[in-house]
Amino acid sequence: MALRDAAIVGYAETKIVEKSDRDVWELGAEILESLLERTGFEKAEIDGLILSSSMTGAGNCFWSQTTADQLALDVDFCQTVDIGGCSPLGGGARAAAAIDAGLCRTVLCLFADTQAAENNQRMRSFHNEWTTPLGYIGPPAAFGLLSRRYEHQFGLDYAALGRLAVAQRGHAVLNELAVEKLRKPITVDDYLTSRMIADPIRLLDSVMVCDGASGVLVTARKSAEKRGLTKIVVPIGYGERTNYRAGEAIVDVTESGHGVAGQRAFLQAGLAPKDVAAFHPYDDFIIAIMLQLEMLGFCKRGQGCQFIREHDFAHTGDLPLNTGGGQISAGQCGLAGGGTNLVEAVRQLFGEGGKRQVKNTGNALVTGIGGIPYGRNWASSVVMILTPNA
Amino acid sequence: MSPLKDTLGVTREPPTPRSFSRAYWEATREKRLILQYDRRSGRYQFFPRATSIYNGHRDLEWREVSGRGEVFSYTIAYRARPPFQGHEPFAIGLVTLDEGVNVMGNIVHCTRDQLKIGLRVKPFWMPLANGAHLLMFEPD
Numbered sequence: 001m002a003l004r005d006a007a008i009v010g011y012a013e014t015k016i017v018e019k020s021d022r023d024v025w026e027l028g029a030e031i032l033e034s035l036l037e038r039t040g041f042e043k044a045e046i047d048g049l050i051l052s053s054s055m056t057g058a059g060n061c062f063w064s065q066t067t068a069d070q071l072a073l074d075v076d077f078c079q080t081v082d083i084g085g086c087s088p089l090g091g092g093a094r095a096a097a098a099i100d101a102g103l104c105r106t107v108l109c110l111f112a113d114t115q116a117a118e119n120n121q122r123m124r125s126f127h128n129e130w131t132t133p134l135g136y137i138g139p140p141a142a143f144g145l146l147s148r149r150y151e152h153q154f155g156l157d158y159a160a161l162g163r164l165a166v167a168q169r170g171h172a173v174l175n176e177l178a179v180e181k182l183r184k185p186i187t188v189d190d191y192l193t194s195r196m197i198a199d200p201i202r203l204l205d206s207v208m209v210c211d212g213a214s215g216v217l218v219t220a221r222k223s224a225e226k227r228g229l230t231k232i233v234v235p236i237g238y239g240e241r242t243n244y245r246a247g248e249a250i251v252d253v254t255e256s257g258h259g260v261a262g263q264r265a266f267l268q269a270g271l272a273p274k275d276v277a278a279f280h281p282y283d284d285f286i287i288a289i290m291l292q293l294e295m296l297g298f299c300k301r302g303q304g305c306q307f308i309r310e311h312d313f314a315h316t317g318d319l320p321l322n323t324g325g326g327q328i329s330a331g332q333c334g335l336a337g338g339g340t341n342l343v344e345a346v347r348q349l350f351g352e353g354g355k356r357q358v359k360n361t362g363n364a365l366v367t368g369i370g371g372i373p374y375g376r377n378w379a380s381s382v383v384m385i386l387t388p389n390a
Numbered sequence: 391m392s393p394l395k396d397t398l399g400v401t402r403e404p405p406t407p408r409s410f411s412r413a414y415w416e417a418t419r420e421k422r423l424i425l426q427y428d429r430r431s432g433r434y435q436f437f438p439r440a441t442s443i444y445n446g447h448r449d450l451e452w453r454e455v456s457g458r459g460e461v462f463s464y465t466i467a468y469r470a471r472p473p474f475q476g477h478e479p480f481a482i483g484l485v486t487l488d489e490g491v492n493v494m495g496n497i498v499h500c501t502r503d504q505l506k507i508g509l510r511v512k513p514f515w516m517p518l519a520n521g522a523h524l525l526m527f528e529p530d
Contacts (some may be wrong), residue, residue, distance in 0.1 A: 142465075145484050
């Protein structure tokens with residue numbers, strides 16, 4: 001199978017900051033250099049470049065090409081993946097596909113965004129006509145609608161959601177690359193009493209936009225083995241779905257494309273939810289973590305809160321959750337933020353988690369969420385299952 | 391809990407319609423709500439699109455509807471960007487119209503206690519500077 005023939009041979013990440021005084025390409029250069037130093041690859045060996053979406057790069061319709069130019073990369077394959085927060089994982093899967101198809105051999109997957117310092121996005125979508133005139137502020141409002149509906153259908157235990165926020169914050173405290181502002185422990189009570197943004201979405205449900213970059217180097221597994229690289233991670237399952245139930249006028253907003261994407265990924269990997277050693281879900285809002293637990297089959301729909309109450313999500317717990325703090329506690333690097341949890345999963349599988357190293361490095365499940373559509377759930381859902389080289 | 395505000399004093403920029411949504415905004419000048427109806431599937435859709443969401447054909451016509459429906463979900467904005475800043479808290483509802491589509495709109499003339507999923511609502515039209523109207527909802 002194509003996916004398993006690829007390997008992630010290195011990861012890199014910058015410090016996440018509230019507002020970068022360094023240009024997005026300087027962050028990209030740091031990632032490139034760090035990957036070369038960690039893997040022993042030469043720049044000339046990189047013949048593919050895949051970028052994630054980027055709010056900073058968004059004004060530039062030549063984003064991947066000009067980034068290749070700025071980093072002086074001479075490549076046979078060059079593209080930007082534009083499925084929002086799913087782009088980093090989607091980029092990893094496309095790198096594996098491009099290598100398998102013989103288009104290139106070694107791909108730099110670079111996720112760099114300085115949204116806080118330089119946001120060039122201009123949405124050409126439904127917003128101008130259908131939501132902006134309502135005072136709708138986008139993701140928090142969408143998740144407010146989603147949460148209220150979930151509460152109506154299943155009931156919602158906010159204290160259970162708070163446990164996820166607390167666990168992730170505990171991990172950010174241990175992560176030196178997390179944004180400093182958020183490296184302070186919180187309690188469930190802090191979560192419950194944090195101010196409302198889009199009722200019932202609270203401040204501590206939400207990500208904070210930050211600046212930063214991360215990246216992985218992907219090559220053929222055989223080449224990695226031939227080079228004698230011992231620390232490699234293999235994607236053994238991947239599923240992706242954009243616009244789940246696009247052909248319906250009314251959809252259940254508590255259901256996401258992670259159901260179908262997850263089934264596909266688990267089937268390819270030959271694993272079930274009970275086998276997952278560490279869980280690194282995309283976290284733009286705390287409730288998204290719970291919905292993904294349900295959609296991926298860790299528990300039945302409507303039973304997410306009960307599942308949360310019954311499990312320990314610390315790095316020492318039975319289901320370690322976003323051990324770098326997740327985007328909610330490490331900071332969201334704009335549209336490159338999906339790379340934060342991917343890189344943390346790879347770091348853990350390499351056994352380089354330091355103070356927050358998980359015990360079971362048998363596998364890790366990483367997800368993405370991308371884009372917020374009108375009156376629905378989210379636009380893109382991706383799931384990737386990774387294992388160290390077996 | 392602070393009472394809900396109506397944001398009726400907030401001046402909204404009139405939206406720029408697309409080629410396939412112009413008829414909608416034109417009808418709002420007369421406070422009429424029209425929806426795209428797909429003749430092949432016999433179903434409505436919202437927001438207006440260049441194609442049927444059901445089958446990819448373009449066998450669409452505009453039909454006037456009452457705009458009555460019930461609240462599917464709602465959120466209360468406690469943080470907003472200009473020009474809404476300072477007008478919080480206000481309600482944004484996702485409303486299921488009786489014709490079977492979900493439409494978002496501010497819910498006005500409604501108290502915090504009244505606002506619930508399932509609440510019956512009807513259109514309230516807020517005038518925009520260009521003579522068009524913005525669809526809002528109020529308790530029916």
